Amino acid sequence: MQDAQKDDALIRIVEASRVIAMVGASLNPLRPSFFVATYFNSRGKRIIPVNPQLLGQALFGVPFVGSLSEIPKEEGVDMVDIFRRSEEVPAIVDAALAHLMPGLRTIWMQYGVTHEAAAEKARAAGLEVVQDRCPKVEHMRLSGGLASAGVKTGMISSRLPRR
Numbered sequence: 001m002q003d004a005q006k007d008d009a010l011i012r013i014v015e016a017s018r019v020i021a022m023v024g025a026s027l028n029p030l031r032p033s034f035f036v037a038t039y040f041n042s043r044g045k046r047i048i049p050v051n052p053q054l055l056g057q058a059l060f061g062v063p064f065v066g067s068l069s070e071i072p073k074e075e076g077v078d079m080v081d082i083f084r085r086s087e088e089v090p091a092i093v094d095a096a097l098a099h100l101m102p103g104l105r106t107i108w109m110q111y112g113v114t115h116e117a118a119a120e121k122a123r124a125a126g127l128e129v130v131q132d133r134c135p136k137v138e139h140m141r142l143s144g145g146l147a148s149a150g151v152k153t154g155m156i157s158s159r160l161p162r163r
Contacts, residue, residue, distance in 0.1 A: 033083040
């Protein structure tokens with residue numbers, strides 16, 4: 001399997017993911033999970049917010065669920081994006097493998113989140129795993145979005161950013 005941490009794999013994963021379950025999603029506009037959810041929602045991706053503390057509320061019209069096991073398989077989750085502590089990752093990966101297969105393709109762990117044993121378990125099940133990165137930042141960086149936001153990326157190109 002291709003190394004999911006390489007640039008070409010990162011952009012492929014993000015662009016192919018249409019339904020993203022965000023574990024640790026928040027309604028607080030100052031939280032990173034809210035920024036990421038807003039970014040991908042504005043690009044037509046379906047966000048399924050997972051946070052047991054926010055049951056009864058909704059993010060972009062989608063009700064929060066308490067756990068991955070509450071997401072119907074027919075939702076077709078492509079990626080689980082984890083905004084939780086590293087020590088919580090094994091249980092999240094186990095739930096993803098038990099309830100979201102066979103359609104699930106990627107486990108993505110946000111900045112500062114890593115767990116090699118859980119990552120290896122997900123890889124053994126055929127999933128791609130990205131650790132200690134943000135899909136929003138990677139998408140912006142690799143599609144030219146950071147440059148259009150005034151961030152020096154070190155990339156020089158005369159091509160317009162991919163949309």
